[in-house]
Amino acid sequence: MATFEETFGIGPGTGYDAGPGAADRRRVGMIGLGSMGMPMARNLLASGVAARVSVHGRSRDRIGPALDAGAEWCDSPRELAAASDVIITVLPDLPQLRELLEGEEGLLAGLSQPLLLVICSTSSPAGIRELAAELESRTDGRVRLLDAPLSGGADGAEAGTLSIMVGGDEAAFAVARPLLETFGTPVLLGPLGAGEVAKACNQMVVASTMVALAEATVIAERAGLDLARLLDCLGGGYAGGRFLASRRQRLIDKDYTPSGLARYMIKDLGFATDEAARGGVVAPQLTTLAALYEDLGRRGFGDEDLTVTQRYIAELDRLPGDGRER
Structure with missing residues (x-):
């Protein structure tokens, strides 16, 4: 399996992406399509920035508006991971994310290529760093994290004017930035945990x-x-x-x-x-x-x-x- 850097075309001399437009044509998965996540998904779909947008949730009916806008349904987190280069989660906190990572149908079980995981939860900075270290070890570095908590509420999510506070490395941010810009204004504030x-x-x-x-x-x-x-x-x-x-x-x-x-x-x-x-x-x-x-x-x-x-x-x-x- 290719490394994270090879998959995303990042590293010395690459300009952090694999060529013009490469970073903004990723296959994107989204989980957590509630009052914030749903309008974010619709804005991402309307922008045409992603090559494909796949979604998963507890109820397909509740995700209907995203499907109507062109998103593809995945039956499990595992299927979502297999269909995605970047997964954006809009969940209350890390326990809900950890639940989706584990098990035979979890995100990690579907990992067939390196993955960028963008966490939009408001979470503990220490918890984010601990999760990143754990996933680094368990996946041989094939999963990279960004913390990207949001401010602006449901109104900001609808309008695409959210303030997005990002922590992580510059290369991963360069991959995620075109996607995050469909939600509002992302700012890289420092290393992992800085956004939180x-x-x-x-x-x-x-x-x-x-x-x-x-x-x-x-x-x-x-x-x-x-x-x-x-x-x-x-x-x-x-x-x-x-x-x-x-x-x-x-x-x-x-x-x-x-x-x-x-x-x-x-x-x-x-x-x-x-x-x-x-x-x-x-x-x-x-x-x-x-x-x-x-x-x-x-x-x-x-x-x-x-x-x-x-x-x-x-x-x-x-x-x-x-x-x-x-």
């Missing part, structure tokens, strides 16, 4: 902004202010930004229908906490945010949208168990 560190930092900012908006809207509403007018004012000043714009109507309507589950923030802030500890960083706001979202999850709000933080804040004065009862 960046995503952890991103989530710290998102969480702090969400809590600030939640507290501000609850305070303002109890003072008799109109939330729509307030948020318009905030949006026109330094408090404005893409996150406020994306959550404005939800905060006004108190619509907590999930587009991204609040409980994922608990996991994400846990990764940020681990990185802070690894770097010896004292991060008081991160400590507060992590504790807040742990409490939010314990109180049963974890399966709502992140904007449920507003409801959590509004009910703190009457929620038992934390000494805040009045």
Whole structure:
């Protein structure tokens, strides 16, 4: 079997690809076609960048829109691996990916040629590096990884405007870049795991902004202010930004229908906490945010949208168990 470098035409003097257009005509597989993965798959198919797009999921019916757009169905992860040069996974975390790797019908069982595995999960940087080392050993270097967590939500996935934070080597990034550009703007931030560190930092900012908006809207509403007018004012000043714009109507309507589950923030802030500890960083706001979202999850709000933080804040004065009862 050819090496990874030979298969993808990368190495000294190759310019990282096997010729004009080579990197953007790969056979691509995708797993995890949910609220983010489905529009990503449709954008990839519409671009014509990939030579072929194959998909797999628990239910063929749920993947119907991708099949209608031209994707090919694979009955198992094994079949997907055999049909792909690059596999892009859009899963919650590494345990779900590990489950798909193993077994007689797993991805590794279908490995007939070197494979680039692009992991779009928000995961532990250390976990990514451990998985890469494990696969390097088990496959004699035939599987190469990139971590490529996403920011921008389902709206960004639909519009193809996601921020894609990538960790890995430059050669693998050069192969994946034309594909990732159909989803948004990919930026290589450093070696494997760097994308996950960046995503952890991103989530710290998102969480702090969400809590600030939640507290501000609850305070303002109890003072008799109109939330729509307030948020318009905030949006026109330094408090404005893409996150406020994306959550404005939800905060006004108190619509907590999930587009991204609040409980994922608990996991994400846990990764940020681990990185802070690894770097010896004292991060008081991160400590507060992590504790807040742990409490939010314990109180049963974890399966709502992140904007449920507003409801959590509004009910703190009457929620038992934390000494805040009045």
